[in-house]
Amino acid sequence: MNIFPGGYMVIGGDVLQMINFSEQWKHLHFGWFSGRVSLFYALFFPLEAMGISPAGQLSWYLGIFLVGAYSSFYFFCRSIFQKLETRSASLLALFYALNLYTLYIFTATWGFTSFQILYIFVPLLTALYIKAVQETGKKFLFLFLLTAFLVSISFSNPAFALSLALYFLLLTLAFSLFRVFLWNYILLKRVAILFLGALLLNAYWILPLVPQVRGGVDELSNSTEINLALRLEKTSNAIIDTIRLLPTSEQNRYYPVNFPYPSFGWLEDVVIGIAFAPFFLILVGLFLRKAPSERSFYGAFFGLFVIFIALVARVRFPFDTLNSFLFELPVLNALRGWEKLALFTPFLLSVLLTLFFLNMQGKKHAKIVTLCFSFLAFLLALPFFFGGIQTELSYILSGNKKKDFHTSEFSALVKIPDSYIQLENVFVSDPTASKISMLPYAPGSSVGRVSLPGLKINGPHPAVVLYSKKYVEPNDYYFPKWDFGEELNDRSLDPEWIVDLYGLIGIRYVLYPHDVKPKLLVEFEPILTYLESEGFLKKRVGFPEVDLYEVAENKVFPYVYTSNTAPALRFSPQALQEQVPILKKGVEEARYTLLNPKKIEIPHDEISKNQYIFLNERYDSLWKAEYIRDTGESILLRRQDEVRYANAWHKEGLPLSTGKIVITYIPADLLKIGIFISGISLIVVLAGLGRIYRKRRH
Amino acid sequence: MNISFRGSAIKQFFQGKHADILCIVFAMLFGTFLDWEILHTLFFAVFIASLVWPIPSRVLVFPALFFLAFSPILLLMGRQERAEEFAIYSYYFLVMVVIRAIIEISNGESEDGVKAKE
DSSP states (O other): OOOOOTTOEEEETTEEOOOOHHHHHHHHHHSTTTTHHHHHHTTTHHHHHTTOOHHHHHHHHHHHHHHHHHHHHHHHHHHHOTTSOHHHHHHHHHHHHSSHHHHHHHHTTGGGSSTTTHHHHHHHHHHHHHHHHHSSSSHHHHHHHHHHHHGGGGTTSTHHHHHHHHHHHHHHHHHHHTTSSOOOHHHHHHHHHHHHHHHHHTHHHHHHHHHHHHHHHHHHHHHOHHHHHHHHHHTOOOHHHHTTTOOSTTGGGSTTTSOOOGGGTTHHHHHHHHTTHHHHHHHHHHHSOOOHHHHHHHHHHHHHHHHHHHHHHOSSTTSHHHHHHHTTSTTGGGGGSHHHHHTTHHHHHHHHHHHHHHHHTTSTTHHHHHHHHHHHHHHHTHHHHHOOTTTTSOGGGTTOSSOOTTTSSOOSEEOOOHHHHHTHHHHHTOOSOOEEEESSOOBOSSTTOEEEGGGTEEESOTHHHHOSSOBOOSSSOSBTTBOTHHHHTOTTSOTHHHHHHHHHHTEEEEEEETTSOHHHHHHHHHHHHHHHHTTSEEEEEEOSSEEEEEEOGGGOOOSEEEESOOOOOOOSHHHHHHHHHHHHHTOEEOOOEEEETTEEEEEGGGTSSOSEEEEOSOOOTTEEEEEEOTTSOEEEOEEOTTOOSSEEEEOTTOOOOSSEEEEEEHHHHHHHHHHHHHHHHHHHHHHHHHHHHHHHHO | OOOOOTTOHHHHHHTTOHHHHHHHHHHHHHHHHTTOOHHHHHHHHHHHHHHHTTOOHHHHHHHHHHHHHHHHHHHHTTOHHHHHHHHHHHHHHHHHHHHHHHHHHHTTBOTTSOBOOO
């Protein structure tokens, strides 16, 4: 069975298992997930508090997902197709929970995050939507709205919210065309209430997202147009794969093409072939005569599946012309990832299978068909029963001859040495808001990923979740259009620029892992020796796996500081080495109070001497600074947009004799308004449900 | 030479279906005009035929099944592109099935395309 080995956690690709909740919680809440993801991790917070290890929590991810998907689809079957036999409902719910797509989720490691949780809500939401629209009472209306609130935990990536909206739009259209919904004023009113209610209940994350999306859309349409077209082409899915619930572009990494049982090698072709069987059954079901209501459902869901085949195909014949236009439209371009739309195909396939079995019920060969389907469904989900989802079947191991996470070069199951964890003792003793980074530059397979073969990591650096201080990844774009990491290992440069750069960003601590490629350590050795000998870096702690260095005090810029100049720096090693020390001379640290990670209060006297105030956070135009007088009157400070190494504002002759300056992140402010709107709406929904429940009891 | 079609099966077939035939000819010309491959033009003509004659949705499932049945075989033979090509042909028929099914349901017809008695 799938029990994860003790002492390990999941790190791989873009996935980093969330741990250390007591420390990370505030970042989750105020970070770019704008609160919605903190609802999901509220499930794991108590587990950690109870002492369940990260490896133990992995089983909870799997359990929550599979039990959730099963229950959700079972509820769908029982509420929409009441004539369906219980054993068929159980079998189909099991198919929905255990299929090639869900296997993909967990072998690709996405399952160990909140990203794919929408999958368990799709059947529940669809069932409640149909009930809420078709039935006259308010019970299902309120239940749908409550679920529409809970589903927001799935929107870590808001593109999933967009895909869900698109799904419901197409579902409504299909139901109208196939006469499942017979439109009249009441029906229209109910759909409008459901839509508006869902919008209000989700206001708490939609509002903070609006300014971020505006920025994101601009960036997409201006700078990455070519990449978008390329991405659409790369993630395009062949029809033969969509109907089998497989990703075309990476199928060699996933079961059954990546077959983990060498002793049963002959079974691989069988499983590849039988993956077509569920869709064949659906086509046979199309031919069978059906009752009028079942016929409408069959037509609507089949029509929807046909549309989703086209959408998931992206830029691929015969859908290329239409889809390249569609997916390059603003907002819709957010759906460029394969799984954003493919996530709905297992549900559509399962519903159509349900209708097939409903139709077969009582017929001559029904039992044989059910038995055969059970067997093939079991074969398709074999690794769920035999185990090895991450230890043998992880996509990271797919290129290895022997699929074993112990012997492979990289693995998504990673053991973090105690020495890394002990470093936190140094960080907690430092009350400043300084940051951490690493040396040498050891990029992983993509931006934001680090390669630490000694720890088998090719993914995000574990420091992101291990420590109370922020980690700056060198393999990322901290500065617009300059990946400084690429130049960190360059021995032809004067190494002093590295500490100038790190100091400018506010990096006080540098991790020096011994687990990077040995070649990198050899290459970087002279640079490190020079930096140490000149006193720019000082070793704080040393372990066999990692050393911790501290950047010289005179190089580190404070978190909040003032200056009489705010120059626009040129981003190159030579330019920084020349300009940063000059800038540093005029810098004065400012006292501040951190009200929350996205709100900083500075007393007025701190800025009275200098013209500019700086916040040493990554440049983001959504930070704003306000001068608030004692009377409550507030004046916005003018942003120095040419400063891209931090966030800077000019006080512009303001007297600043009394009051304070408050720096806030605009989305965090909107989060409060959103929480208020969603909170009120949730109270209304819960009160409505409570009233119905009370009435029933009486 | 005087060739008479009177009473022939061909004449019976074409009698009263001039508009329908015109539609199919138009479909063929349309495909030629857009420089489609002959096979795709033929599928388009079948699609038009499925609407004008009409062909019941249940019947259209057969060619979809027929073409799709080749896909797993071709895939296991290592002919991935051919397998996808046959799946595309199958997909064309699935689209026809959906469109015909919408028409049948909105016209109150049965799955065989027969209009239900009032």
